[in-house]
Amino acid sequence: MQQKMDALKAEILAQMAETKTGRSLYELKLKFQAELKVVMAGMKDLPKEEKPAFGKIVNAFKTEMEEAFEARAVVVKEMEMQQKYASERVDISMPGKVRTTGALHPITLVKNQLIDVFAGMGFKVFEGPEVETDYYNFTALNTPKDHPARDMQDTFYLAENLLLRTQTSAGQIRVMEKQSPPIKILSPGRVFRSDDDATHSPMFHQMEGLVVDKGITLCDLQGMLAEFAKKMFTDSTKVRLRPSYFPFTEPSVEVDLSCSQCGGAGCRLCKGTGWIEVLGAGMVNRHVLENCGVDPDEYTGFAFGMGIERIAMLKYGINNIKTLFENDTRFLKQFED
Numbered sequence: 001m002q003q004k005m006d007a008l009k010a011e012i013l014a015q016m017a018e019t020k021t022g023r024s025l026y027e028l029k030l031k032f033q034a035e036l037k038v039v040m041a042g043m044k045d046l047p048k049e050e051k052p053a054f055g056k057i058v059n060a061f062k063t064e065m066e067e068a069f070e071a072r073a074v075v076v077k078e079m080e081m082q083q084k085y086a087s088e089r090v091d092i093s094m095p096g097k098v099r100t101t102g103a104l105h106p107i108t109l110v111k112n113q114l115i116d117v118f119a120g121m122g123f124k125v126f127e128g129p130e131v132e133t134d135y136y137n138f139t140a141l142n143t144p145k146d147h148p149a150r151d152m153q154d155t156f157y158l159a160e161n162l163l164l165r166t167q168t169s170a171g172q173i174r175v176m177e178k179q180s181p182p183i184k185i186l187s188p189g190r191v192f193r194s195d196d197d198a199t200h201s202p203m204f205h206q207m208e209g210l211v212v213d214k215g216i217t218l219c220d221l222q223g224m225l226a227e228f229a230k231k232m233f234t235d236s237t238k239v240r241l242r243p244s245y246f247p248f249t250e251p252s253v254e255v256d257l258s259c260s261q262c263g264g265a266g267c268r269l270c271k272g273t274g275w276i277e278v279l280g281a282g283m284v285n286r287h288v289l290e291n292c293g294v295d296p297d298e299y300t301g302f303a304f305g306m307g308i309e310r311i312a313m314l315k316y317g318i319n320n321i322k323t324l325f326e327n328d329t330r331f332l333k334q335f336e337d
């Protein structure tokens with residue numbers, strides 16, 4: 001029996017040295033226990049007096065083997081851990097994934113800057129609808145159906161009296177109908193005209209301003225524009241008013257700023273004149289006030305409207321309006337607040 005145990009020990013220890021996983025070690029242990037049972041079955045054939053001594057030997061053998069299994073279990077567990085570490089290894093020297101961050105579109109940037117400038121002067125933002133009725137876009141703005149000024153703005157009609165607004169001035173009427181003076185609003189938004197070349201796009205953005213109160217004069221408009229020019233461009237930017245015509249303002253003016261590129265000396269951008277036209281403005285025509293139920297003998301007001309693309313093009317030196325709508329990220333990436 002001793003021989004059998006020795007043989008079993010040699011066989012199990014040899015196989016144990018080969019085990020690499022907890023599972024194979026466990027299976028080996030089951031096999032050992034089964035074979036030990038077979039060996040121990042031989043005990044019944046031993047003479048009675050030899051049994052206790054042999055019992056001790058068997059117990060010692062069992063303990064020895066159990067210790068061997070436990071020791072191997074520690075080794076195998078370590079091996080398994082190492083293998084797990086190796087398979088889950090992260091190469092911390094590998095460059096990380098760079099996420100590209102988005103940025104505001106130059107139109108949005110300029111729109112926000114304009115709102116900031118005018119909000120600082122007490123203007124509140126009002127946004128009117130893009131689909132307008134003929135009445136709000138033209139008739140109420142002193143531009144009846146047969147008025148030649150309608151030709152100034154090639155209009156996209158959706159139906160007989162429904163159109164895509166050609167100017168944010170339509171918002172003036174909506175505000176004055178609802179609100180009584182004093183009024184000081186800013187109305188940014190998309191406008192549409194059937195017009196398409198390097199400096200015109202069939203869809204573009206305007207920023208409208210309207211101030212109505214007692215005793216408002218052209219001087220107030222001029223002072224406010226001077227402030228706007230300084231804040232939006234530079235401290236030395238000058239403002240020039242030229243007589244013009246809009247059906248909804250009287251008198252009407254075109255507003256020029258001293259050229260941001262040459263400072264007024266004359267260059268290609270300002271075509272040698274030193275001035276760049278940026279917006280239309282004027283004192284609100286009394287017919288327009290009347291159309292909205294505002295008494296023109298009590299109240300006066302001024303309005304102005306500028307193209308946001310035009311301001312962006314001047315500010316950032318962009319010479320083709322199309323680049324603002326192509327959404328080429330190489331172009332858009334260049335603008336920061």
Ligand code: PHE
Nearest residue numbers: 167169280281282303304305
């Ligand atoms: N609505 C005019 C345009 O689109 C601009 C303007 C606004 C002129 C307000 C005067 C007063 O050309």
